[in-house]
Amino acid sequence: MSAKEPETMTLETFTQGLWKDNPVFVMLLGLCPALAVTNSALNALAMGLATTFVLICSGLLVSLLRNVIPKQVRIASYIIIIATFVTMADYGIKAISLELYKALGAFIQLIVVNCIILGRAEAYASKQKPLKSMINGAGMGLGFTLALLSLGVVREILGSGTVFGMQVMPDRFQTWSVFVLPPGGFFVLACWLMLFTWIRERKSKQEAI
Amino acid sequence: MSADHSSMKLVATLGGIAVFSGLLLSLTYEITKPMIAKNESEALEAAVFEVLPGAVTRENYLLDDVGLQKVGEGSSREANLYAGINEAGERVGFALSGEARGYADVVRVLYGYNPETQQVVGLRVLSSNETPGLGDRIEKDPAFQENFTALDASLAHEITTVKNGEKTEPWQIDGISGATVSSKAIGKALRDSTHEWVPQLHAALEGSLE
Amino acid sequence: MSEHFSIQHFLRGTFHQGIHPPENKHFTAEKPIERLAFPPQLVLPLSQHAGKASVALVRKGQEVVRGEPIARADGFVSVPLHAPASGVVKDICLMPSARGPMVESIVLDVYAGDPQEVLYGTEVDVDAIQSSDLMQAVQDTGLVGLGGAAFPTHVKLSVPEGCVIDTVLINGCECEPFLTTDHRLMIEQAADLVAGTRILMRAVGAKRAIIGTEDNKLDAVEAIQAVLKKDDVVSVKAVQTKYPQGAEKMLAKALVNREIPSGKFPSAVGLGVFNVATATQIGQLLPQKQGVIERVVTVTGPGIERPGNYIVPVGTPIRFILEKLGFQGSARHLIMGGPMMGGTVSSLDTPITKGCGGLLILNEHQLTTEEQMKRYPCINCGACVDACPMMLNPCELGRMAHKAQYEVMAERYHLNDCFECGSCSYVCPAAIPLVQYFRVAKSVNRTKAAAS
Amino acid sequence: MSEAVQLKTSPHLRGMHSVDKIMRHVVYALIPVSLFSVMQFGLSALALIVTSVVVCVGTEHFFCKRSGKESTVSDWSAVITGLLVALILPPGFPLWMAAFAAFVSIAVGKVFFGGLGYNVFNPALVGRAFAQAAFTVPITTWTPGMAHRRFLEFIPTTLTPPFLKPDFEAFRVWVESLKIDGYSGATPLAMMKFDHVEVDTLELFLGTLASSAGESSALLILLGGFYLAFRKMLNWKIPVAVLGSAFILSGIFYLKNPEIYPSPFFTVVSGGLMLGAVFMATDMVSSPVTPIGVWIYGILIGSLTVMIRLFGGLNEGVMYAILLGNAATPLINNLTQPRIYGAIRKRKEKAV
Amino acid sequence: MTAGLLIAALFMALLGVVLGLVLAVASRKLAVEEDPRIDEVEDMLPHANCGACGFPGCRPFAEALVKGDVPPSKCTVSTAEGVASIAAFLGVEAGSAEKVVARLACAGGKNVARFKAAYQGQPSCRAAVAAGGGGKACAWGCLGLADCEVSCTFDAIHMNAQGLPVVDEEKCVACNDCVLACPLDLFSLMPVSQKLFVACKSLAEGDQALSECEVACTACGRCAADAPGLIRIENHLARVDYSKNALATRFPIERCPTGAIVWIEDQKFQKGAAAKKIIRKEPLPILSEPNP
Amino acid sequence: MDPNSPTFIFLNAFLINNFVLAMFLGLCPFLGVSGKIKTAGNMGMAVTFVMLVSSICAFGLNVLLTRFDLEFLKLISYIAVIASAVQLVEMTVKRFSPALFRALGIFLPLITTNCAILGLALFQTAREYTFVQSLAFALGAGAGFTLALLLMAGLREKLDLADVPSVARGAALSLMIAGLLSLAFMGFAGLGG
Ligand SMILES: Cc1cc2nc3c(=O)[nH]c(=O)nc-3n(C[C@H](O)[C@H](O)[C@H](O)COP(=O)(O)O)c2cc1C
Numbered sequence A: 001m002s003a004k005e006p007e008t009m010t011l012e013t014f015t016q017g018l019w020k021d022n023p024v025f026v027m028l029l030g031l032c033p034a035l036a037v038t039n040s041a042l043n044a045l046a047m048g049l050a051t052t053f054v055l056i057c058s059g060l061l062v063s064l065l066r067n068v069i070p071k072q073v074r075i076a077s078y079i080i081i082i083a084t085f086v087t088m089a090d091y092g093i094k095a096i097s098l099e100l101y102k103a104l105g106a107f108i109q110l111i112v113v114n115c116i117i118l119g120r121a122e123a124y125a126s127k128q129k130p131l132k133s134m135i136n137g138a139g140m141g142l143g144f145t146l147a148l149l150s151l152g153v154v155r156e157i158l159g160s161g162t163v164f165g166m167q168v169m170p171d172r173f174q175t176w177s178v179f180v181l182p183p184g185g186f187f188v189l190a191c192w193l194m195l196f197t198w199i200r201e202r203k204s205k206q207e208a209i
Numbered sequence B: 001m002s003a004d005h006s007s008m009k010l011v012a013t014l015g016g017i018a019v020f021s022g023l024l025l026s027l028t029y030e031i032t033k034p035m036i037a038k039n040e041s042e043a044l045e046a047a048v049f050e051v052l053p054g055a056v057t058r059e060n061y062l063l064d065d066v067g068l069q070k071v072g073e074g075s076s077r078e079a080n081l082y083a084g085i086n087e088a089g090e091r092v093g094f095a096l097s098g099e100a101r102g103y104a105d106v107v108r109v110l111y112g113y114n115p116e117t118q119q120v121v122g123l124r125v126l127s128s129n130e131t132p133g134l135g136d137r138i139e140k141d142p143a144f145q146e147n148f149t150a151l152d153a154s155l156a157h158e159i160t161t162v163k164n165g166e167k168t169e170p171w172q173i174d175g176i177s178g179a180t181v182s183s184k185a186i187g188k189a190l191r192d193s194t195h196e197w198v199p200q201l202h203a204a205l206e207g208s209l210e
Numbered sequence C: 001m002s003e004h005f006s007i008q009h010f011l012r013g014t015f016h017q018g019i020h021p022p023e024n025k026h027f028t029a030e031k032p033i034e035r036l037a038f039p040p041q042l043v044l045p046l047s048q049h050a051g052k053a054s055v056a057l058v059r060k061g062q063e064v065v066r067g068e069p070i071a072r073a074d075g076f077v078s079v080p081l082h083a084p085a086s087g088v089v090k091d092i093c094l095m096p097s098a099r100g101p102m103v104e105s106i107v108l109d110v111y112a113g114d115p116q117e118v119l120y121g122t123e124v125d126v127d128a129i130q131s132s133d134l135m136q137a138v139q140d141t142g143l144v145g146l147g148g149a150a151f152p153t154h155v156k157l158s159v160p161e162g163c164v165i166d167t168v169l170i171n172g173c174e175c176e177p178f179l180t181t182d183h184r185l186m187i188e189q190a191a192d193l194v195a196g197t198r199i200l201m202r203a204v205g206a207k208r209a210i211i212g213t214e215d216n217k218l219d220a221v222e223a224i225q226a227v228l229k230k231d232d233v234v235s236v237k238a239v240q241t242k243y244p245q246g247a248e249k250m251l252a253k254a255l256v257n258r259e260i261p262s263g264k265f266p267s268a269v270g271l272g273v274f275n276v277a278t279a280t281q282i283g284q285l286l287p288q289k290q291g292v293i294e295r296v297v298t299v300t301g302p303g304i305e306r307p308g309n310y311i312v313p314v315g316t317p318i319r320f321i322l323e324k325l326g327f328q329g330s331a332r333h334l335i336m337g338g339p340m341m342g343g344t345v346s347s348l349d350t351p352i353t354k355g356c357g358g359l360l361i362l363n364e365h366q367l368t369t370e371e372q373m374k375r376y377p378c379i380n381c382g383a384c385v386d387a388c389p390m391m392l393n394p395c396e397l398g399r400m401a402h403k404a405q406y407e408v409m410a411e412r413y414h415l416n417d418c419f420e421c422g423s424c425s426y427v428c429p430a431a432i433p434l435v436q437y438f439r440v441a442k443s444v445n446r447t448k449a450a451a452s
Numbered sequence D: 001m002s003e004a005v006q007l008k009t010s011p012h013l014r015g016m017h018s019v020d021k022i023m024r025h026v027v028y029a030l031i032p033v034s035l036f037s038v039m040q041f042g043l044s045a046l047a048l049i050v051t052s053v054v055v056c057v058g059t060e061h062f063f064c065k066r067s068g069k070e071s072t073v074s075d076w077s078a079v080i081t082g083l084l085v086a087l088i089l090p091p092g093f094p095l096w097m098a099a100f101a102a103f104v105s106i107a108v109g110k111v112f113f114g115g116l117g118y119n120v121f122n123p124a125l126v127g128r129a130f131a132q133a134a135f136t137v138p139i140t141t142w143t144p145g146m147a148h149r150r151f152l153e154f155i156p157t158t159l160t161p162p163f164l165k166p167d168f169e170a171f172r173v174w175v176e177s178l179k180i181d182g183y184s185g186a187t188p189l190a191m192m193k194f195d196h197v198e199v200d201t202l203e204l205f206l207g208t209l210a211s212s213a214g215e216s217s218a219l220l221i222l223l224g225g226f227y228l229a230f231r232k233m234l235n236w237k238i239p240v241a242v243l244g245s246a247f248i249l250s251g252i253f254y255l256k257n258p259e260i261y262p263s264p265f266f267t268v269v270s271g272g273l274m275l276g277a278v279f280m281a282t283d284m285v286s287s288p289v290t291p292i293g294v295w296i297y298g299i300l301i302g303s304l305t306v307m308i309r310l311f312g313g314l315n316e317g318v319m320y321a322i323l324l325g326n327a328a329t330p331l332i333n334n335l336t337q338p339r340i341y342g343a344i345r346k347r348k349e350k351a352v
Numbered sequence E: 001m002t003a004g005l006l007i008a009a010l011f012m013a014l015l016g017v018v019l020g021l022v023l024a025v026a027s028r029k030l031a032v033e034e035d036p037r038i039d040e041v042e043d044m045l046p047h048a049n050c051g052a053c054g055f056p057g058c059r060p061f062a063e064a065l066v067k068g069d070v071p072p073s074k075c076t077v078s079t080a081e082g083v084a085s086i087a088a089f090l091g092v093e094a095g096s097a098e099k100v101v102a103r104l105a106c107a108g109g110k111n112v113a114r115f116k117a118a119y120q121g122q123p124s125c126r127a128a129v130a131a132g133g134g135g136k137a138c139a140w141g142c143l144g145l146a147d148c149e150v151s152c153t154f155d156a157i158h159m160n161a162q163g164l165p166v167v168d169e170e171k172c173v174a175c176n177d178c179v180l181a182c183p184l185d186l187f188s189l190m191p192v193s194q195k196l197f198v199a200c201k202s203l204a205e206g207d208q209a210l211s212e213c214e215v216a217c218t219a220c221g222r223c224a225a226d227a228p229g230l231i232r233i234e235n236h237l238a239r240v241d242y243s244k245n246a247l248a249t250r251f252p253i254e255r256c257p258t259g260a261i262v263w264i265e266d267q268k269f270q271k272g273a274a275a276k277k278i279i280r281k282e283p284l285p286i287l288s289e290p291n292p
Numbered sequence F: 001m002d003p004n005s006p007t008f009i010f011l012n013a014f015l016i017n018n019f020v021l022a023m024f025l026g027l028c029p030f031l032g033v034s035g036k037i038k039t040a041g042n043m044g045m046a047v048t049f050v051m052l053v054s055s056i057c058a059f060g061l062n063v064l065l066t067r068f069d070l071e072f073l074k075l076i077s078y079i080a081v082i083a084s085a086v087q088l089v090e091m092t093v094k095r096f097s098p099a100l101f102r103a104l105g106i107f108l109p110l111i112t113t114n115c116a117i118l119g120l121a122l123f124q125t126a127r128e129y130t131f132v133q134s135l136a137f138a139l140g141a142g143a144g145f146t147l148a149l150l151l152m153a154g155l156r157e158k159l160d161l162a163d164v165p166s167v168a169r170g171a172a173l174s175l176m177i178a179g180l181l182s183l184a185f186m187g188f189a190g191l192g193g
């Protein structure tokens, strides 16, 4: 159906991705990076910011070119545009810190196939004005970062007793290594989701009363 | 006819975008290349200095059938071992790499070898995926690192890993209790690597002495 | 009892799986068949059989004589009805039936003090009847399968196109606990049984017949053997005592090792299967050209004072039988048929029909304890899978029924092959009402299919 | 007396078993094993068992009440889970960690999936697997059995305060003070795997060596198993398939190279295989129901155990083998639906 | 550096052109035709897949719509706007359909109708019917075990305090599920304009019927007497001939002594002044039979 | 076992470092298409096939890129070529075998933009696998994905019939099962070492 272009830009443009349509917790997209790199808060943050960068840049470019690109090669062009920015982020991180680069592994490059980005390009940026797409992209990116951090912080505290590498637990604290192992990623995300469902259920129950 | 025309447009748009991103990327690449190279060489240097106590500068070498050849920075040939030079300008030893399967994945190590004393004088785990809190103690555990200050690598005896607290000989590695598999992997990595390189290295060194 | 655990027992033929509930036949197994008095009123549903209901031939107020036809068959899959007693037709109206709905029934006021002799019927030489006319002769008797299904017997005699029946199996297993009707018949009326069997063989063109019974009824085997000739084409064979050995599919497997294909009749593998009582009735009625007017019913259970095997006119209300035989206790759990497959009746006015071979009265001496009845979720124990004689997977079926996935049950888990024997429910430690689930599922599927 | 006629549905008879009766008898069958573990490891084992059972039952009760349902603890299944969790942990395992493992086993392993009958994995093993991944070091720290002061004092690690690391230094001092000859802190399986030292099979069978709390006496476990199998409360095919396949597979390797591979007898009675085969692989909720499926499941578990023990990084793999078997259960069920009566001929007919 | 740039640009250009060409050619050579409108129409449907339209699901209905075989209004679940937008999209008439709802032909709640036996088993009407009819004295009457309530995916049926299902006409979309679900065939789908309704199916004769249920149709004939042609008595039961629905008035309900015939308005079964006033709320005791 | 042998590479990607359960690759389709065993099987086959295609494409491209010193174009050319190749396959299948398309083809577009496929290409390049090793890697990863998907689908089908508490229903349930599967797969750690 033809897209209407709401001209006005509201706060909603930005906050949409933060909470209501949070890519990880609500839309369950981009789960691979969300689980793979969140065994430490720092990795989570870096991954989130890199994704945000790509979201903003690709949003801008796709939006600028929205009237030029023919329908048939839409997806192909978007992928190329996104891949370009991802490669830039990749080299950027490598130039900033090799250690961080190693920790994130191939997942920076895998941002290309992160469904959030293509989804945004297709559903939003290709229909909206550049500034708006950028702001929405930033919101989405920050929502993603927030989700990653809420996974990363929990996993790092429990699994290593640290946050951003700083010791926060007492010396004799028994670390729970399961949380930095792969199963822990699944468990923590499952717990967050259950928490949200629980809160939602309680709210709707209270409303019913 | 119009179909052909639209096909042309498709190809042109796609091509245009591709060229644009090609340009953007090669720019990025050119800008970040020196930074990355610097990062990499710093990281390598740090590792070499760590496994060769006393070293302050590094020389890159290629050891192959021809013998030991020095390779300069930025040479097209890849170095496969490094020498550490101390403040006095003397060579304190060579840094070599080795690998073996650990508990979860392959463990890669860089170790310092002193040809004079025929000892391993330092070790650093370059990459491993061992269990946090258990296997990953091979990277940080100071008691375990103690093993590699003067480990006999003379090939007269095989380097072996023994149970925690049972080390009696200079060529034995005192394992970490509860992480036998990982400890043994380090032993195997050293054993295999020294078997391969040490005779070659000595032959090449003798050759260069002559 | 101990003979079931002899080596011989295990050498006897049987089918796969199944169960062995306590037999409880001792209440009535030794009791000879007796005649019960006539009740003052009989209720005769026009539909006591599978197929189309009969059409009444009598009017309100009309006098009838015992044995007189009072309703005619309405088409091929239907049978006539005969007056079980002399009396006057009080009404033709809706009356409660065992299955629940009200059904059109003839209500007959029985003449008290009447000698109740059968005045109807003529002697005929059965051997003289052409085998092609046998079917009609059987239909005229109003006979339906007395093994429980009440399917008109003459219909079973018409061999479908392309099938050849080589063997008649006479089903004397009576695998349901408590019931002893067939057992007593085999002992007391063995000659009629064998005579009836021979007529059935002739009617379907079979070369041999096997009377099969469970090995807890070896006295019946002896009784039948006594009336058989040497090298007879009719033989008698004991199979393992196991529930549901009496289901025709299981019996075919046990006696001649043939498997009746899913959704098909025994004729597909060259078999004709008839119940012992059915065969006996043929042996008795055909030579007299009479109709079915009474049947042997085992009245038993802890709730009855004088349990036994009784000849009861068709149409006798349960209330009358209970009054006569002494009802004990207060809880009323009245089962028509056996405890495994029989249904409870909702009213004491429900009449005994042609297909009913047992009346089981349970009072507060429950057969099951509270602990056994407590419902748990299915624990996947697989007991039902190991019990189902059809090799279905009641566990999976039950879980699907719990979520109302009836169509999947039929499509992928062979729901329609379940013949509701109840073995699965019997063994289930979680007390899951599996059979009940399956009945509901089938019924829903049927309704849906009929609607579309 | 004016009671109405009761309408019920057939069958009107019921078999003898009920769920709670079966579960209760499994508990009976586990009692000798538990008593033996207390005899062997003393106070610590007792505390471990009590903690684990109390936490399991408490967790189940708590969640039932929370969701406003009737408490289901009376079906005894939580007691089994609690007992088994305790029996597969090292005897000196800190109680707070054991409590956590027990909590996970019921909360994640059972309640999460809908409670009794719906869990797809064996709850007790979910608890242990979680503990094994979370507390890798404490769960691989073993205590010698039959220590002479075992009824007087706890193993030092047992009473570790919640959330703290156990004090291994104190533990070492304590073990040394026992002055047990040649004790190395390794279980027979570890000795086999890493040093190729095979412990006498008879000793294993009777259970006098270092091990988890309840797995040491193959004899008592078998006795319990026989009892349950005899009462038809346990599917005997599963333990037979597990132990048989493990025996045959390890026998093949043993014949190939007896120097480095353990004998099949050792394989069958060592580690958790016996307990796992008899009490845990047989958990009906998480195992297949089909007649053939049961054999496949057992063989899968037996051979996975041997493969992990011989070629994996772990010296014991029963737990993982059973969990993988549980995971494969729906597939196995799906692929091994029994041929129903009267079905094959249909196919033949079609072919004709 | 420029060389690097050039090579990169060249490579990418080549890549872009080659891929573009391959895809362009392929899309022409390999394309498969399917009417794209089907997807769009399917998107506009409510995705209830309820079958009320007479098709197995929304997609087959969409196919039929695109072919023009059926009018969009056949979908009873769609809102008026939904139907209109599909009609607009396909350029056809929306068609018109009167609202149809499910109605229950039984008014015998627990307070007025007796049970003669106590059913103990699965709480499901169908299961109860299989167990000797379910135990209700009136063999035609609602058992109140809520199979219909469970079957209604639109939350339009709720059991009332007397154990009778009540249809919420706003929510009912006439999907036919409850009609199929009730083992006693008590539901039928009727246009809302048919307001006169016999809420009883009992074929039992007068006194018998009354002894089973206080609001049963006794076939007394009073309603029929005043509305000849519209209502007739058949098999001990009053029947409304809806082909003469235009003649229907509230009058017959004023004549009915039991209240078996009702006038449905505002979602209520309205009874006449002559109908017995039953204020009892508690269930009648189970009919007990004397001990033999 | 030699860590560089194709057999080991296969085993590693299949069980030890299972693509989904240990490496977190391809989670979106893993959670999305694991509802029914039959679909899962088809999906697994489709993924394995695409992995082979992508592995071969990536191997060829890598040779080309190294030759011209264009490693920085690796990502962009991989994704473009793989996506096009898959689209080509999809169109071919749709045209010539509608039956196969219905079974496998519908998954193809879903798979194209997926971590597991691109991850495979990137990892094989980073680990400098030879052609044979790459094929073994692709097959192992595909088989591992299929296995995980089948197990998951079986469990989810079973749980469809369970009374799962409302908070746990939906994605949380799938994730928890995935976590437990991942826990169980830890048993394969060190296999063949
Ligand atoms: C979840 C888990 C992770 C493990 N990780 C390692 C590891 O990374 N390195 C290691 O050597 N052993 C590891 N192990 C333990 C080994 O399987 C084995 O028990 C141990 O190496 C035996 O050593 P010990 O004889 O010194 O106790 C792990 C065990 C488990 C259960």
Ligand SMILES: Cc1cc2nc3c(=O)[nH]c(=O)nc-3n(C[C@H](O)[C@H](O)[C@H](O)COP(=O)(O)O)c2cc1C
Pocket: C144, C145, C146, C147, C148, C149, C150, C151, C171, C172, C173, C174, C175, C176, C244, C245, C246, C247, C248, C249, C273, C274, C275, C276, C278, C279, C341, C419, C420, C421
């Ligand atoms: C579970 C089950 C058990 C049965 N048990 C018996 C039985 O014990 N005796 C019997 O004669 N028929 C039994 N039948 C009925 C037989 O399958 C078969 O219909 C009957 O023997 C045919 O004879 P008829 O038509 O003369 O009744 C049983 C049926 C089923 C489904």
Ligand SMILES: Cc1cc2nc3c(=O)[nH]c(=O)nc-3n(C[C@H](O)[C@H](O)[C@H](O)COP(=O)(O)O)c2cc1C
Pocket: D087, D088, D140, D141, D187, D189, D190, D211, D212, D215, D271, D272, D273, D275, D276, D280, D314, D315, D316, D317, D318, D319, D320
């Ligand atoms: C059913 C069952 C499963 C077990 N699974 C494991 C396991 O997977 N890994 C493990 O190290 N110990 C497991 N154990 C405990 C072991 O049998 C044994 O005590 C332990 O493996 C030896 O410790 P080690 O790993 O330090 O040698 C299990 C015990 C039981 C009863």
Ligand SMILES: Cc1cc2nc3c(=O)[nH]c(=O)nc-3n(C[C@H](O)[C@H](O)[C@H](O)CO)c2cc1C
Pocket: D022, D023, D026, D077, D078, D080, D081, D082, D084, D110, D115, D116, D117, D118, D119, D122, D123, D124, D125, D233, D234, D279, D280, D281, D282, D283, D284, D285, D286
């Ligand atoms: C033979 C048998 C074995 C059992 N084994 C276990 C077990 O290994 N772990 C467990 O948590 N519960 C076990 N149970 C108890 C029960 O089945 C278990 O708590 C359910 O899995 C919970 O749904 C067992 C029960 C029986 C009858």
Ligand code: SF4
Pocket: C387, C388, C389, C390, C391, C392, C394, C417, C418, C419, C420, C421, C422, C423, C424, C425, C434, C435, C438
């Ligand atoms: S009732 Fe049906 S499913 Fe149950 S055992 Fe009998 S045939 Fe099998």
Ligand code: SF4
Pocket: C377, C378, C379, C380, C381, C382, C383, C384, C385, C394, C395, C398, C424, C427, C428, C429, C430, C431, C432, C434, D289
């Ligand atoms: S017997 Fe009952 S508990 Fe056991 S599997 Fe069958 S339905 Fe489930």
Ligand code: SF4
Pocket: E101, E102, E151, E152, E153, E154, E155, E156, E157, E167, E171, E172, E173, E174, E175, E176, E177, E178, E179
């Ligand atoms: S089930 Fe009945 S009440 Fe519910 S929407 Fe369908 S027709 Fe209406």
Ligand code: SF4
Pocket: E104, E125, E141, E142, E143, E144, E145, E146, E147, E148, E149, E165, E181, E182, E183, E184, E185, E186, E187
């Ligand atoms: S209307 Fe029918 S389905 Fe609904 S409660 Fe009454 S009997 Fe049951």
Ligand code: FES
Pocket: A029, A030, A031, A032, A033, A113, A114, A115, F025, F026, F027, F028, F029, F114, F115, F116
């Ligand atoms: S993020 Fe990996 S498949 Fe979606």
